[in-house]
Amino acid sequence: MTQSVLISGGGIVGSFLGLELASRNISFQIIERNSFAPSKNDHIRSLTLNFSACERLDQLGIKTESSLIQKMKVFDGSGSGKLSFQSDEADIDYLAKVFSFTELRETLIKKVESSTSVGDEIISFQAMESGIQANLSNDSVLEADLLVVAEGRYSNLAKSIASENFAKDYEQIAKTFLVEIPELNTDEAIQVFYEKEIFALMPYKNGTKVNQFSVVWSMPKELAPDLTLDNLPTHLQKFEKKLSCKIQPTSELLSFPLSAHHLDEYCDHGVCIIADAAHSIHPLAGQGINLGISDAIILAEEIERAISSDKEIGQLAFLKKYELRRKTLNTSMIKGVDFLFNLFQQDNPYIRLGRNSGLKMVDKLSFLKKNFILHASGIQKI
Numbered sequence: 001m002t003q004s005v006l007i008s009g010g011g012i013v014g015s016f017l018g019l020e021l022a023s024r025n026i027s028f029q030i031i032e033r034n035s036f037a038p039s040k041n042d043h044i045r046s047l048t049l050n051f052s053a054c055e056r057l058d059q060l061g062i063k064t065e066s067s068l069i070q071k072m073k074v075f076d077g078s079g080s081g082k083l084s085f086q087s088d089e090a091d092i093d094y095l096a097k098v099f100s101f102t103e104l105r106e107t108l109i110k111k112v113e114s115s116t117s118v119g120d121e122i123i124s125f126q127a128m129e130s131g132i133q134a135n136l137s138n139d140s141v142l143e144a145d146l147l148v149v150a151e152g153r154y155s156n157l158a159k160s161i162a163s164e165n166f167a168k169d170y171e172q173i174a175k176t177f178l179v180e181i182p183e184l185n186t187d188e189a190i191q192v193f194y195e196k197e198i199f200a201l202m203p204y205k206n207g208t209k210v211n212q213f214s215v216v217w218s219m220p221k222e223l224a225p226d227l228t229l230d231n232l233p234t235h236l237q238k239f240e241k242k243l244s245c246k247i248q249p250t251s252e253l254l255s256f257p258l259s260a261h262h263l264d265e266y267c268d269h270g271v272c273i274i275a276d277a278a279h280s281i282h283p284l285a286g287q288g289i290n291l292g293i294s295d296a297i298i299l300a301e302e303i304e305r306a307i308s309s310d311k312e313i314g315q316l317a318f319l320k321k322y323e324l325r326r327k328t329l330n331t332s333m334i335k336g337v338d339f340l341f342n343l344f345q346q347d348n349p350y351i352r353l354g355r356n357s358g359l360k361m362v363d364k365l366s367f368l369k370k371n372f373i374l375h376a377s378g379i380q381k382i
């Protein structure tokens, strides 16, 4: 029995799912609403992918420039607490890789181009006895055995299928830009936590610049408008002092509002939801797309299993298997990141003291660190 998958949303995860399905000889079609118009700031946004996601991209033949992260250092900005992770502590070749968001997206899109229609969207769908019927904005109707919603954070289709059991506006903005830092090693990522800000530096190979890093700096909404290219060097001084280095900005500033959410269900008859359409997360742990890629891998596995046992892929019983395998893991990551965010927001002196000594203590416990690394790398599942 030939079965087909309709994917709504051809972002990184929607395209990645297409590629996963193609590698399993399962037919698919992607409907992407927006055409990809290049802009002069495309090179600024980076994306850190964990070990498991990078290995899978490699197996699927995705080759684009990236920087390896071998070591990660976490500092408590207002104390002396410090924690560091190294890939060899968990016997893996690297912790993560940093990609250009646009380059990775373009490479993925090219691979699935022949199965993608751009400029349309699915405005509604009906579950049928077998599969679904989707109504498009261009008045056409498509039929498929399964509809997968990969439309990102503000998906209307996802909202029409399930409600949110967790939603949070962090009242923060992430400012993203590029810098040069001659004093830092280009295989190290650094994160500094203050009560109201999180400053992250990721090594970033893009173009000819050496010792280039990508910054993701989360700050309260009210501080963000005051930050301009002109006064940026003054605002960076506290990080320069903390890290004993000189930070030289080299690009414009991009801004992203920060929120998190989680749907209480990922599927219904003939339809399921993946990645940011189902869950979003504060970027402090750089895990958003890693969770999405894991959703896509597990869903593709379940679809392949259903097809090989001659079952309909739109059946809720099969889709629930995908939900079961992903929801608990996604919940623990979303809650864990939220806990970490709240922990560093506290300016209570006792909590600050506990946080400082906690970081130092964990830094000395090699078995605990190894577990953290294996979870963050996507190798070990909870």
Ligand SMILES: Cc1cc2nc3c(=O)[nH]c(=O)nc-3n(C[C@H](O)[C@H](O)[C@H](O)COP(=O)(O)OP(=O)(O)OC[C@H]3O[C@@H](n4cnc5c(N)ncnc54)[C@H](O)[C@@H]3O)c2cc1C
Binding pocket: 008, 009, 010, 011, 012, 013, 014, 031, 032, 033, 034, 046, 047, 048, 049, 120, 121, 122, 150, 151, 152, 153, 155, 156, 174, 176, 216, 256, 274, 275, 276, 277, 283, 286, 287, 288, 289, 290, 291, 292
């Ligand atoms: C500042 C910042 C830094 C981040 N850094 C990292 C990081 O280092 N590592 C990490 O893992 N994650 C990171 N993330 C999270 C990551 O960017 C997201 O998790 C990821 O982009 C989600 O991918 P997606 O494909 O689900 O959604 P999207 O990237 O939002 O793609 C959705 C696609 O669907 C299309 N679409 C939308 N609506 C429709 C519709 N109705 N019909 C058809 N198509 C539609 C859109 O045009 C888009 O192409 C970061 C996020 C932020 C804000």
